[in-house]
Amino acid sequence: xxxxxxxxxxxxxxxxxxxxxxxxxxxxxxxxxxxxxxxxxxxxxxxxxxxxxxxxxxxxxxxxxxxxxxxxxxxxxxxxxxxxxxxxxxxxxxxxxxxxxxxxxxxxxxxxxxxxxxxxxxxxxxxxxxxxxxxxxxxxxxxxxxxxxxxxxxxxxxxxxxxxxxxxxxxxxxxxxxxxxxxxxxxxxxxxxxxxxxxxxxxxxxxxxxxxxxxxxxxxxxxxxxxxxxxxxxxxxxxxxxxxxxxxxxxxxxxxxxxxxxxxxxxxxxxxxxxxxxxxxxxxxxxxxxxxxxxxxxxxxxxxxxxxxxxxxxxxxxxxxxxxxxxxxxxxxxxxxxxxxxxxxxxxxxxxxxxxxxxxxxxxxxxxxxxxxxxxxxxxxxxxxxxxxxxxxxxxxxxxxxxxxxxxxxxxxxxxxxxxxxxxxxxxxxxxxxxxxxxxxxxxxxxxxxxxxxxxxxxxxxxxxxxxxxxxxxxxxxxxxxxxxxxxxxxxxxxxxxxxxxxxxxxxxxxxxxxxxxxxxxxxxxxxxxxxxxxxxxxxxxxxxxxxxxxxxxxxxxxxxxxxxxxxxxxxxxxxxxxxxxxxxx
Numbered sequence: 001x002x003x004x005x006x007x008x009x010x011x012x013x014x015x016x017x018x019x020x021x022x023x024x025x026x027x028x029x030x031x032x033x034x035x036x037x038x039x040x041x042x043x044x045x046x047x048x049x050x051x052x053x054x055x056x057x058x059x060x061x062x063x064x065x066x067x068x069x070x071x072x073x074x075x076x077x078x079x080x081x082x083x084x085x086x087x088x089x090x091x092x093x094x095x096x097x098x099x100x101x102x103x104x105x106x107x108x109x110x111x112x113x114x115x116x117x118x119x120x121x122x123x124x125x126x127x128x129x130x131x132x133x134x135x136x137x138x139x140x141x142x143x144x145x146x147x148x149x150x151x152x153x154x155x156x157x158x159x160x161x162x163x164x165x166x167x168x169x170x171x172x173x174x175x176x177x178x179x180x181x182x183x184x185x186x187x188x189x190x191x192x193x194x195x196x197x198x199x200x201x202x203x204x205x206x207x208x209x210x211x212x213x214x215x216x217x218x219x220x221x222x223x224x225x226x227x228x229x230x231x232x233x234x235x236x237x238x239x240x241x242x243x244x245x246x247x248x249x250x251x252x253x254x255x256x257x258x259x260x261x262x263x264x265x266x267x268x269x270x271x272x273x274x275x276x277x278x279x280x281x282x283x284x285x286x287x288x289x290x291x292x293x294x295x296x297x298x299x300x301x302x303x304x305x306x307x308x309x310x311x312x313x314x315x316x317x318x319x320x321x322x323x324x325x326x327x328x329x330x331x332x333x334x335x336x337x338x339x340x341x342x343x344x345x346x347x348x349x350x351x352x353x354x355x356x357x358x359x360x361x362x363x364x365x366x367x368x369x370x371x372x373x374x375x376x377x378x379x380x381x382x383x384x385x386x387x388x389x390x391x392x393x394x395x396x397x398x399x400x401x402x403x404x405x406x407x408x409x410x411x412x413x414x415x416x417x418x419x420x421x422x423x424x425x426x427x428x429x430x431x432x433x434x435x436x437x438x439x440x441x442x443x444x445x446x447x448x449x450x451x452x453x454x455x456x457x458x459x460x461x462x463x464x465x466x467x468x469x470x471x472x473x474x475x476x477x478x479x480x481x482x483x484x485x486x487x488x489x490x491x492x493x494x495x496x497x498x499x500x501x502x503x504x505x506x507x508x509x510x511x512x513x514x515x516x517x518x519x520x521x522x523x524x525x526x527x528x529x530x531x532x533x534x535x536x537x538x539x540x541x542x543x544x545x546x547x548x549x550x551x552x553x554x555x556x557x558x559x560x561x562x563x564x565x566x567x568x569x570x571x572x573x574x575x576x577x578x579x580x581x582x583x584x585x586x
Contacts, residue, residue, distance in 0.1 A: 028055050028095045029080040035072055042070050042086065053079055058099045058236065092182045101236075105182040108133040109142065111174060113186065124165040130155050130176050142178040143233035145257060150239055152257040154226055177233045210236070210290050212322055213306030222288060223273055224250050231259040231290060238262050238275045238291070249273035249288065259290055276307065292323070302331075308339065324355075340371065350379075356387075366395075373401075383410075389420075399424075418454055425461050425479065427453040433484055437531065439582025443502075443513075443559045444476060447582070455484040460498055472555040475503040476513070490523040494531070504553040508545035511556075514538045519580055527586050535578040543572055 033052050037045045043066045046057055059066075074082050079100065083093055090106040115127040130142045138159025145152035146163060148171075155161045165172070175185045213219050214228045227249060239257075243265040246252040249272055254261050262276040268283035276291040283299040292307035298314045305313075308323030315331045324339035332348045338355075345351040347363045356371035366382040375391045377383035382400075383393040389401035392409070399410040404420030413422035418431045428434065432454040439447045444464030451458050460480035467473050480498025487493055495518055502511040519533030537560070544550050556574065566575030 028053065028100055029083075029093055030078050032076045033079055033082060034075045034077070035082050036074070038071050039069050040071070042066050042068050045070060045072065045086065049079065049082065056099055058096075058101045059103075094183070103183075103235075105180060107181045109139060109176060109178065109181045109184055111144070111176045111184050111186050113174075113188065116172075116188070122166070124172075126163040126165065126172065126174065128161060128174075129159040130161070130178075131159060132181075139178065139181075141229045141233075142176050142181075143230050144174060144176050145234075145260075147173055147175060147239065150241060150254060150257055150261065152230065152255060152260075154229060154256065179232055210306040210322075213288065213290060213304060216304070218288065218302070218304050218320075222249060222271065222286070226250075227256055227259050227273060230256045234260050236291075240264075240278075243267070244272075244274065245269070246272035262291070389415075404429075421457065422453060422459075424459060426450070427459055429454050433458040435584050435586055437582055437584045439531070439580045441535065441580040442563065442576075442578040443556060444474065447476075447580075449480075451482060455486075458482050458484065460496060462498060462500065464500070471558070472504055472553060474555055476500045478513075480515075482517075487520075492521045492523075492529075494519050494521060494533075502539075502556070504555050506545055506549070506551070506553075508547065508549075509542045509551050509553075511541045511553075512539070513556075515578075517580060521584055529584040530582070531584050532581040533579070535580055537574075537576050537578050538566075539574040539576075541572045 031053060033049060035045065035049060050056055070086055072082065072085055074085065080093055083091070083102070087102070090104065092103050092105045094101040094103065110131050110133050111128060112131065113126070113128040115125070117125045119125065130139045130144070131137065132139055140155055140157050140159060142155040143152060144155065144161040144163065146165060149165050149167070151163055151165055153161050153163055171187055173185060173187045175183060177183050211232070214223055214231065238260050240262045242263070244253050244258060244261065244263045246258070246268045248270050249258070252258045252272065258272070258274050260275050262278055263274055264279035266272060266274055266277050266281040268281070268287060270284050271286040271288070272283060273288040274290070276289050276293055277297065278294045280295060281287050281293070281297045285299065285301045287297055287299045287303045289305045289307070293305050293309045293311065295311040297303050297312070300316050302318035302320070303313050303315045304320045306322045308325070309321050310326045312328045313319040313330070317331060317333045319329045319331045320336045322338045325337045325341045325343060327343045329335040330346045334349055335345045335347045335351045337353045340355040341353045341357045341359065343359045345361045349364050350366045351361045351363045351368070353369045353371070357369040358374045360375050361367040361377045363379045366379050366384070367377040368384045369377070370386045372388040373385045373391060377385070377393045379395045381396060382398040383395045385393065385401040388403040389406055391406045393399040393401060395410045397411050399408040399413045401408065401415045401420070403417040404415040406420055408415070408420070408422040408424065410424045411426070413424045413427045415422065416430045418429055422429065433451060435451040437449045437451065439449070441447065443466065445466045447462060447464035449460050449462040451460050453459050460482055462478055462480065464476040465474065478498050478500030480496055482494055482496035485493040498515050500513045500515070502513055504511055514537070516536040517533060518535065519531045521529045521531040523529040539556055542551060560574065560576040560578070563576040563578060564574060565577060566573060
């Protein structure tokens with residue numbers, strides 16, 4: 001069969017296939033719908049169309065007129081026809097499975113093909129330029145791509161583009177896209193132009209604004225201006241390929257189109273910038289993803305994802321997710337999630353979640369959750385929950401929860417709510433128990449105690465002293481727990497348990513005192529109460545220090561001999577009934 005005849009058959013086949021496809025695969029925009037509204041916000045009308053048409057709108061850029069008031073009376077009209085009535089000619093409408101994409105495009109461009117050459121090595125070179133149809137001026141920074149070969153470029157300052165296609169398909173489809181311009185597609189076979197206009201594209205669409213990653217410090221430093229323009233022009237339209245490789249973001253097997261490609265496997269020798277990953281991504285230094293990551297991401301220095309992560313992120317220094325995390329983050333220094341986190345964060349220094357957290361945070365220094373926290377925060381220095389904490393905060397120094405419905409363990413614990421339990425040396429709660437008591441008892445002439453927590457349980461930090469000229473000097477310090485039980489308007493009962501170390505002239509001899517106090521308080525006026533009550537005491541002392549020096553102190557024995565109930569000389573254990581009396585302030 002002559003070559004010209006073959007060419008004619010190919011052309012006829014393409015035309016028939018295109019017609020057959022449009023007839024049998026009716027688009028969302030061609031579905032009929034009835035919409036009636038009288039002076040309603042545009043957003044309400046669009047919501048009604050979503051409900052009736054069983055699809056979602058996605059706004060490619062900002063829909064400036066979404067809050068405007070509109071009226072419409074349409075019966076059995078196509079969705080595109082309704083949108084044309086509502087929005088007019090300044091918008092264009094595309095579709096992806098389940099979505100109708102509304103794009104602000106008041107301007108029009110034209111794609112002019114100048115040359116299409118097939119080289120001896122089979123490579124095809126396509127050259128052309130883009131013009132503004134109103135001004136006839138050539139336009140710079142227009143994205144021109146061949147969707148089937150996944151090759152793209154930007155027009156230069158004179159509006160020219162050049163695409164080099166390897167293994168080019170028989171039907172070449174060129175699409176020109178620029179912000180605020182309507183999209184134009186040209187399909188041609190070999191050197192013969194077949195049609196000019198729209199053709200149903202085979203790409204997917206991801207709804208959302210993923211430009212924040214390009215405005216971040218990392219994005220400004222590592223992502224080139226051409227890649228940012230490409231992403232701005234093409235928005236959420238993506239393609240999927242099995243694999244890609246990059247040396248750096250601008251040197252990639254997919255060229256500048258890597259901003260629109262989701263890979264199953266991505267290998268970045270130094271670093272890479274891709275639309276997303278559904279599988280495995282590895283980099284010697286860094287990975288940057290504009291959209292979502294599913295599965296495993298590994299980098300020597302950092303991973304940054306503009307969308308969400310479902311899976312595992314491992315980095316030597318830093319992981320950052322602009323969306324949500326469902327899975328595991330592990331880094332040597334810092335993990336950050338600007339959305340919500342479900343799973344585990346492990347950071348060498350600190351972890352940060354901007355919204356809600358469900359799971360576990362472990363850090364060498366600190367953890368912060370700005371939303372609600374359900375689970376465990378474990379750190380060396382601090383944990384912060386800026387909203388509700390349901391679970392536990394455990395740290396070596398400081399815990400804070402705006403509203404606590406769990407437990408805190410730390411030296412200092414603070415919460416703005418009366419609920420939950422706090423265990424530490426100092427515990428501060430809204431409406432809680434905050435007292436300072438000055439007392440005297442049978443062995444300490446003066447004692448100072450700071451009591452913080454709540455009425456159901458508070459902690460005690462205490463110190464005492466006795467300094468008389470006719471006997472040994474005593475210095476004591478210890479900790480304890482207590483409970484405040486109201487017995488009336490002014491009376492309270494305060495059972496307390498404490499353990500103290502007694503210094504009696506030699507730090508190398510251990511003297512331990514355990515006390516059960518049963519004091520009653522009477523409020524004299526606001527902020528001042530007197531307290532008194534009996535106590536049960538158990539004292540143990542070493543017979544000698546580690547150097548063999550005998551313990552000759554008889555201070556405790558002399559002070560308590562009238563109250564002694566247990567005296568075991570063999571084990572140096574004493575027990576007695578004591579007393580306390582003093583003032584409680586605040």
